[in-house]
Amino acid sequence: MTRRILVTGGAGFIGSHVVEALRARGDEPHVMDDLSKGQVSNLPVDVPLYVLDMAASPLERLFEIPFDAVVHCAAQTNVMRSLADPALDRRINVTGLVRVLHGALASGVRRFVFISSGGAVYGETPVPATETTQPRPENPYGCHKLEGEALVAAEPISSVSLRLSNVYGPRQRSDAEGGVASIFSDRLAAGLPLRIYGDGEQQRDFVHVADVASAILLALDDDSMTGVWNVGTGTPTSVNDLAALMIEASGEHTLIERLPARGEIRRSCLDIAKLRGTGRWAPERTLRQGVAELLRSAAHVL
Ligand SMILES: NC(=O)c1ccc[n+]([C@@H]2O[C@H](COP(=O)([O-])OP(=O)(O)OC[C@H]3O[C@@H](n4cnc5c(N)ncnc54)[C@H](O)[C@@H]3O)[C@@H](O)[C@H]2O)c1
Numbered sequence: 622m623t624r625r626i627l628v629t630g631g632a633g634f635i636g637s638h639v640v641e642a643l644r645a646r647g648d649e650p651h652v653m654d655d656l657s658k659g660q661v662s663n664l665p666v667d668v669p670l671y672v673l674d675m676a677a678s679p680l681e682r683l684f685e686i687p688f689d690a691v692v693h694c695a696a697q698t699n700v701m702r703s704l705a706d707p708a709l710d711r712r713i714n715v716t717g718l719v720r721v722l723h724g725a726l727a728s729g730v731r732r733f734v735f736i737s738s739g740g741a742v743y744g745e746t747p748v749p750a751t752e753t754t755q756p757r758p759e760n761p762y763g764c765h766k767l768e769g770e771a772l773v774a775a776e777p778i779s780s781v782s783l784r785l786s787n788v789y790g791p792r793q794r795s796d797a798e799g800g801v802a803s804i805f806s807d808r809l810a811a812g813l814p815l816r817i818y819g820d821g822e823q824q825r826d827f828v829h830v831a832d833v834a835s836a837i838l839l840a841l842d843d844d845s846m847t848g849v850w851n852v853g854t855g856t857p858t859s860v861n862d863l864a865a866l867m868i869e870a871s872g873e874h875t876l877i878e879r880l881p882a883r884g885e886i887r888r889s890c891l892d893i894a895k896l897r898g899t900g901r902w903a904p905e906r907t908l909r910q911g912v913a914e915l916l917r918s919a920a921h922v923l
Contacts, residue, residue, distance in 0.1 A: 625649045626841070627688040627730075629675060629721055630695030631668075632659025634793045635736065635785075635830060635837075639692055640668055642834040653683060653721075654695060663792055676717035684728035690841055691725045692734045693718060699796065700741065703762035714765040719772060726778055734840050735773045737766045739784035739851055740825070740889045749826075749857075749892035752784075752849050759886070770849055781846045783837065786853030786891045789911065790830030791918040802827060802912060805864060806919045809871045819882030821861035826853040826890040829911040832904040839902050846899075853891035854904045863908070870913045 626643055630636040631652030636659070643650040644665065652664060655674040664670060671683055675695055696714050697703065703710035718735070725733055741763030743750040758764045770782040789802035805815050836852045858866075868875050896902050906914075 623647055623649050624689040625651065625687065627651050627653060627683075627686075627691045627725075629653045629691065629693045630659060630736075631692075632656060632661060632663050632670065633694060633698075634663075634790075635788055635833060636692070636694035637663035637792055638790070638830045638834040639694065639837050640664060642831075642838055644668070646838070651686065651688070658698070658794060674717075675721050676712050680720055680724040684724040684730075688725070688728070688730050690732035690734070691721065691730055692736070692837055692841060693721055694736045695721070696736070697762070700760050700762045703765070704760050707761035710761045710765055714762065715768055715772070718769045722773060722776055722778075726776055731779060732841060732844065733773060733776075733778050733780040734837060735769060735780065735782040736837070737770050737782045737784045737849070738763065739786050739853060739891045740886070742767050742770075742784055743889070743891075745886050746888055746890050749855055749890040750851070751892040752851055752895055774848065779844050779847070781840045782849045783840055784849055784851050784891065785833055786826035786828050786851070786889065788830050788833050789827050790915060793830070801825070801860060802863065802867070802915060805867045806912075806915050809867060809873055809875060809916065810919045812873070812875075814876035814878045815864050815868070816878045816880055817860055817864060818880050818885070821864070821879075822859050822887075823885060824857035824859050824888045824890065825863075826856065827858055827863065827908055827911075828853045828904055829906040832906060835905075836896065836902050839899070843899075843901075850896050851891040851893050852896060853893050854908075855891065855893045856908075857888060857890040858908060863912070866909060867912050867916065870909070871916050
């Protein structure tokens with residue numbers, strides 16, 4: 622049965638892959654996005670797009686459409702911006718979420734999937750964080766994601782929050798959260814040296830956006846998934862190793878520029894045993910395959 626799904630932030634990086642995956646299986650995605658970061662060109666032309674600011678625009682008309690479910694991807698995603706302007710981050714990531722959530726509740730939406738952030742919610746993870754690890758957000762963005770999870774769980778609607786690790790893949794902007802692979806890809810395509818901050822031994826859990834989209838579809842379908850679930854790979858990779866992998870895959874002789882360290886988390890990695898344990902999801906792409914694909918798509922765009 623075809624289902625009508627509202628994807629907020631659907632013109633952005635992850636949201637547009639969710640839209641693609643929903644269409645591929647015969648569902649009917651609709652998109653709400655203010656296009657502050659998202660782009661119309663990320664979407665197939667026949668996907669309904671409602672250009673609205675979820676934190677300010679009236680949403681009643683939108684929720685007159687009988688949606689079966691909502692995937693809430695829309696967010697302010699820049700950690701530095703959340704530090705510079707926490708009130709703005711709260712307006713979008715808390716007030717905006719609450720407005721969408723209340724619209725969904727009032728219109729009888731059956732299922733709500735909230736896209737949270739493992740990297741931001743857990744903070745430093747000396748060992749891969751499980752869903753029971755004490756959250757230690759280190760910036761307003763992380764605090765607001767954590768608050769969002771609690772707000773979603775408190776409402777009388779079937780819901781789940783997905784804590785994503787560092788997502789990479791085609792259509793990622795290089796100024797977004799965790800965009801290091803897309804920054805490297807852009808610089809390789811432009812023949813520029815790769816810039817690494819500090820010793821480059823900071824580690825991240827890089828997960829391909831197609832694997833994230835399939836986890837989101839599973840969470841959409843499975844009402845027994847409630848509370849918080851990690852989505853990543855469980856494997857930490859240093860920025861030095863990512864750079865080496867991407868240089869090798871590009872076949873370029875690229876220089877690496879070393880810059881002073883920024884105050885960033887040393888190690889962020891998610892334990893994905895809970896999601897894997899469903900027997901219905903596992904990351905399918907290795908980082909080597911994923912970055913090779915990313916470089917090919919960047920070369921295609923240029
Ligand atoms: N990319 C990652 O590595 C990563 C990791 C963890 C969590 N996340 C989360 O995944 C979700 C999607 O992130 P993304 O990487 O695709 O970023 P993105 O910036 O590409 O997508 C966010 C979308 O939300 C839209 N938006 C922003 N403010 C809005 C508003 N007020 N009203 C309506 N739309 C608005 C933007 O235009 C954009 O299209 C976000 O919730 C983000 O916090 C991303």
